[in-house]
Amino acid sequence: MVTRRAFLKSSGIGLFGVGLLGGIPSFLADVVAEHKRASLYSKRKVLVCIFQRGAMDGLMAVTPFDDKYLQAARPDLYVGPSLVQGKGASIDLDGRFSLHSSLSPLERLFREERLAIVHGIGSPNTTRSHFDAQDYMESGTPFEKNTTSGWLNRAVGLLGHEAITPFSAVSMTPSLPRSFYGQNNALAIQDLKNFKVQERASLRGTAKSFEELYEETSSSLLRETSKESFEAMKLLQSDVVKNYTPAKNVRYPVSNLGKSLKQVAQLIKLDVGLEVAFTESNGWDTHYNQGGPNGSFARNAEDLAQSIASFWEDMDGYQDEVVLMTMTEFGRTVHQNGTKGTDHGRASCNFILGNYVDGGKVYGDVPVLATENLEDGRDLPVTTDFRAVFAGVAHDHLQLQDADKLFPGYTGDRFALWKK
Amino acid sequence: MNIRHTIFLCLSLVLSLLHQLALAQRAAKLSFPYAKEGLTKEEAAVHLLSRFSYGYNAADVKETMEMGLEKWFAEQLAGSESDTTLARRLDAFKDVLKSNQELYSLYPKAFRVRRQAIEEGVWSKDSVGVAGNSALLAEYMASKGYKREKELIDQFVSAKVVRAVYSPNQLRELMTDFWFNHFNVSFSKGECTTFIPNYEAAVIRPNVFGQFLDLLTATAQSPAMLYYLDNATSVAATKNGRKGLNENYARELLELHTLGVDGGYTQQDVTEVARVLTGWTVKPMAEPNRKGNQKAKAGGRRENGDFLFKAATHDRGTKTVLGQHFSNQGYDEGLQLLALLSEQEATAQFISRKLAIRFVADTPSTVLVDKMAKRFLDTKGNIAEVLVTMVNAREFWDRDVQRTKVKTPFELAVSAARSLRGDINDPVKFNNWVSRMGEKKFYYIAPTGFPDYAAYWINSGSLLNRMNFGLNFANEKSTGVSIDLLAPLSFREPESMRDALKKYSNNMLPAVDTERLLERLEPLLTVDNLQARVGRKLNDAAADGSKGQRKNKGTQEELAQVLGLIIGSPEFQRR
Numbered sequence: 005m006v007t008r009r010a011f012l013k014s015s016g017i018g019l020f021g022v023g024l025l026g027g028i029p030s031f032l033a034d035v036v037a038e039h040k041r042a043s044l045y046s047k048r049k050v051l052v053c054i055f056q057r058g059a060m061d062g063l064m065a066v067t068p069f070d071d072k073y074l075q076a077a078r079p080d081l082y083v084g085p086s087l088v089q090g091k092g093a094s095i096d097l098d099g100r101f102s103l104h105s106s107l108s109p110l111e112r113l114f115r116e117e118r119l120a121i122v123h124g125i126g127s128p129n130t131t132r133s134h135f136d137a138q139d140y141m142e143s144g145t146p147f148e149k150n151t152t153s154g155w156l157n158r159a160v161g162l163l164g165h166e167a168i169t170p171f172s173a174v175s176m177t178p179s180l181p182r183s184f185y186g187q188n189n190a191l192a193i194q195d196l197k198n199f200k201v202q203e204r205a206s207l208r209g210t211a212k213s214f215e216e217l218y219e220e221t222s223s224s225l226l227r228e229t230s231k232e233s234f235e236a237m238k239l240l241q242s243d244v245v246k247n248y249t250p251a252k253n254v255r256y257p258v259s260n261l262g263k264s265l266k267q268v269a270q271l272i273k274l275d276v277g278l279e280v281a282f283t284e285s286n287g288w289d290t291h292y293n294q295g296g297p298n299g300s301f302a303r304n305a306e307d308l309a310q311s312i313a314s315f316w317e318d319m320d321g322y323q324d325e326v327v328l329m330t331m332t333e334f335g336r337t338v339h340q341n342g343t344k345g346t347d348h349g350r351a352s353c354n355f356i357l358g359n360y361v362d363g364g365k366v367y368g369d370v371p372v373l374a375t376e377n378l379e380d381g382r383d384l385p386v387t388t389d390f391r392a393v394f395a396g397v398a399h400d401h402l403q404l405q406d407a408d409k410l411f412p413g414y415t416g417d418r419f420a421l422w423k424k
Numbered sequence: 425m426n427i428r429h430t431i432f433l434c435l436s437l438v439l440s441l442l443h444q445l446a447l448a449q450r451a452a453k454l455s456f457p458y459a460k461e462g463l464t465k466e467e468a469a470v471h472l473l474s475r476f477s478y479g480y481n482a483a484d485v486k487e488t489m490e491m492g493l494e495k496w497f498a499e500q501l502a503g504s505e506s507d508t509t510l511a512r513r514l515d516a517f518k519d520v521l522k523s524n525q526e527l528y529s530l531y532p533k534a535f536r537v538r539r540q541a542i543e544e545g546v547w548s549k550d551s552v553g554v555a556g557n558s559a560l561l562a563e564y565m566a567s568k569g570y571k572r573e574k575e576l577i578d579q580f581v582s583a584k585v586v587r588a589v590y591s592p593n594q595l596r597e598l599m600t601d602f603w604f605n606h607f608n609v610s611f612s613k614g615e616c617t618t619f620i621p622n623y624e625a626a627v628i629r630p631n632v633f634g635q636f637l638d639l640l641t642a643t644a645q646s647p648a649m650l651y652y653l654d655n656a657t658s659v660a661a662t663k664n665g666r667k668g669l670n671e672n673y674a675r676e677l678l679e680l681h682t683l684g685v686d687g688g689y690t691q692q693d694v695t696e697v698a699r700v701l702t703g704w705t706v707k708p709m710a711e712p713n714r715k716g717n718q719k720a721k722a723g724g725r726r727e728n729g730d731f732l733f734k735a736a737t738h739d740r741g742t743k744t745v746l747g748q749h750f751s752n753q754g755y756d757e758g759l760q761l762l763a764l765l766s767e768q769e770a771t772a773q774f775i776s777r778k779l780a781i782r783f784v785a786d787t788p789s790t791v792l793v794d795k796m797a798k799r800f801l802d803t804k805g806n807i808a809e810v811l812v813t814m815v816n817a818r819e820f821w822d823r824d825v826q827r828t829k830v831k832t833p834f835e836l837a838v839s840a841a842r843s844l845r846g847d848i849n850d851p852v853k854f855n856n857w858v859s860r861m862g863e864k865k866f867y868y869i870a871p872t873g874f875p876d877y878a879a880y881w882i883n884s885g886s887l888l889n890r891m892n893f894g895l896n897f898a899n900e901k902s903t904g905v906s907i908d909l910l911a912p913l914s915f916r917e918p919e920s921m922r923d924a925l926k927k928y929s930n931n932m933l934p935a936v937d938t939e940r941l942l943e944r945l946e947p948l949l950t951v952d953n954l955q956a957r958v959g960r961k962l963n964d965a966a967a968d969g970s971k972g973q974r975k976n977k978g979t980q981e982e983l984a985q986v987l988g989l990i991i992g993s994p995e996f997q998r999r
Contacts, residue, residue, distance in 0.1 A: 102790060139870070143738055175823070179862065192862075210988070213945060217945070230994075232884045233884040233885075343542075
């Protein structure tokens with residue numbers, strides 16, 4: 005268990021920046037002042053992960069558009085840059101792959117070479133069960149069921165310093181995701197504004213009473229944790245947090261993902277010590293009427309792309325410190341099924357966004373989709389182990405020490421996605 | 425009186441006598457050495473209730489002392505007290521007691537319903553997935569008498585809450601929870617969702633005090649476990665080299681269910697265990713008379729409820745586990761294997777330690793665990809006997825282990841309801857708070873089950889939610905429980921706010937030094953002249969007299985605040 009007493013040690017910039025000093029206890033202000041100088045030169049790196057639950061159809065998101073086999077296998081689903089004219093045509097990225105039109109907000113980031121795509125990514129474990137595949141991807145051990153920790157929790161532990169604040173690892177979900185299970189402190193918060201003791205106006209003083217009760221308890225676990233809680237609460241209850249507005253002209257989608265990423269942006273700007281953030285995008289299990297340029301896939305894709313693009317714009321001034329990565333448990337069948345959807349397959353693709361990412365490329369190996377090239381004769385084969393990509397991002401962005409401990413049992417290479 | 429009636433009466437008399445006898449025998453084996461550890465009888469009763477019930481108040485402590493601590497525990501071990509109030513409350517959730525087959529038919533998965541609707545021509549293929557599809561689906565399901573899975577899960581969680589709060593057989597409930605977590609399955613894996621209610625009702629609950637091997641075998645053969653850990657699809661490797669073996673269950677069986685991670689087995693053992701258990705699968709629910717199943721029968725199938733042994737997919741070769749050979753014994757190999765695992769020293773240690781962690785302390789003494797493990801081996805895994813050994817041991821009554829366990833969110837919520845004799849009116853809402861505090865019950869994704877140590881449950885976010893739970897609970901807001909705030913005050917006006925506070929804490933935290941707690945709560949009493957205001961309002965309320973009018977709103981609010989502080993206090997977080 006990492007010691008968790010040192011709250012706000014390095015969040016000096018944020019605190020001074022937003023003028024919170026009056027609202028925090030003086031001993032904390034001292035701590036902050038002491039560490040202010042150090043923090044100035046060591047801005048914290050932040051990794052933001054989005055888990056697309058339900059398994060995204062990577063072939064529809066990023067389509068090898070001139071593949072005749074794909075067109076034949078998907079009479080109702082195939083969309084290419086030229087086959088569907090006008091609105092709805094996909095966007096030709098590099099002459100071989102095209103981006104689904106609903107993902108168009110990501111195009112600019114790709115052209116600016118900050119967004120990379122890895123295609124053919126997946127798990128070496130061939131399970132096509134959502135449950136198992138998500139479990140394996142989040143634990144980071146695709147053949148080991150009872151790994152008690154998640155890979156993002158281990159990543160926090162490998163950062164090479166104590167957890168400095170309760171906000172080191174934050175999941176914008178109702179309960180802790182598998183990725184965050186483990187020994188290191190991690191928070192699940194749905195709404196920053198509700199991170200408080202619910203006091204009634206007529207009976208103020210309740211929070212203070214609780215604080216005092218916990219300050220004097222003999223249990224050090226309860227005492228220390230409550231200290232962190234109240235400090236964090238005070239910070240989040242400041243007017244600066246409550247009245248947060250994104251950078252000008254940035255409008256997040258009014259969706260769970262949009263709201264979550266907005267709050268991640270808020271935490272990053274407050275410099276409360278966020279290092280790993282996690283959130284989810286649901287609804288990718290498109291067995292029925294997946295649709296083409298419009299329909300259920302398109303709606304989800306649009307939310308994903310607009311949320312990410314808004315987040316990135318909102319991060320203006322902070323982008324050097326932030327990398328955003330998507331992940332999904334597996335891909336979908338090459339052939340459409342009897343109800344104009346797709347079933348569970350193997351490889352999919354993911355997106356990695358950051359200023360130092362060597363973007364503007366579709367990485368990975370996607371063979372011609374003839375039956376003989378497919379995994380089990382039906383699915384896009386996994387040509388890149390997800391651990392290679394995750395480990396690469398963790399190593400190059402978070403600069404983990406002992407990065408080899410991140411994925412126990414993994415002996416493969418790390419994917420190199422960073423600009424030289 | 426007819427003869428049948430007489431026989432029935434005689435039988436009940438004999439049964440009740442036998443029960444009394446068993447109880448007396450059990451009680452005779454119990455002798456709690458708390459005095460040697462310097463505990464008063466009251467302190468001992470509090471410790472006993474804190475470890476073997478979901479919550480208590482001063483009246484419960486008194487009752488237990490009068491009854492005798494050993495007798496109380498013996499009755500809990502017998503776990504046979506009936507309660508009509510509980511039965512009536514459970515009536516609203518009776519689907520959870522249905523068989524797997526019934527639940528499979530009544531709560532079909534959405535994809536099955538869609539397929540059926542298309543097959544019946546009610547829907548065209550194209551209409552699937554269009555806008556308004558959920559309304560169409562609901563309509564079709566209603567016409568067939570189907571219910572949604574969410575309803576089953578809600579019923580299950582509700583029954584869980586109601587039992588924990590109201591069951592007189594508290595230890596049976598705690599043990600059901602313990603074993604469910606030990607043999608964890610999860611609603612997050614869709615394949616096993618339908619079978620979880622029956623898993624708890626028919627596989628876990630009846631076996632919690634019996635032989636460990638019975639419990640192990642019942643879980644190994646249950647559809648919930650067979651699907652959760654994939655053994656249902658594990659078959660012998662075929663000649664063309666395609667592997668059919670799935671080692672998932674085999675590994676957890678060794679690592680989590682029996683020997684423990686350091687239990688001295690190898691990867692080779694894991695593979696061999698998986699081979700022994702090939703062919704252990706689930707009897708098809710949908711079409712029991714399908715041709716294929718008839719064929720399987722001819723090939724030597726064995727059925728046991730929902731369990732099916734398919735000889736055709738069983739590995740007939742020789743397997744070796746922990747040095748013991750299994751060869752061509754079909755179904756019996758699996759039973760022999762489970763027996764072998766259940767009688768290992770490592771298993772005795774692993775299970776005993778886990779029980780001691782649950783009921784004594786996060787880091788129990790090895791002396792205690794050794795005593796329990798020895799009893800486990802001597803009785804071939806009799807769980808009740810292991811518990812008796814635990815509670816008879818001096819180490820159980822050691823002052824240092826008291827109030828060291830932290831309540832899980834579920835335990836916190838249920839103990840609040842029990843100590844105030846709350847009336848659960850919306851168990852789903854109640855459970856939502858449990859989830860919010862960090863325990864999404866029956867959804868823990870990993871086969872390890874929830875960890876059982878304080879640091880797992882106490883973190884910044886969850887701690888604030890524990891405090892908020894206390895405040896909301898006391899205000900009867902959004903927690904699905906109503907309480908009578910004046911009941912702990914014996915329906916009498918307190919002399920002062922401090923007096924009210926004292927009565928609450930004495931009632932809810934008997935044997936805790938409440939003077940200290942009161943000191944810490946003083947700051948609140950001075951806030952906005954609260955003490956004077958409350959005193960006045962209580963007087964008004966008491967003057968009102970009749971019980972129905974006792975709910976003076978202002979009084980409620982302020983008393984509730986105080987009560988909320990007690991529930992959210994550090995003292996109440998500990999068990």
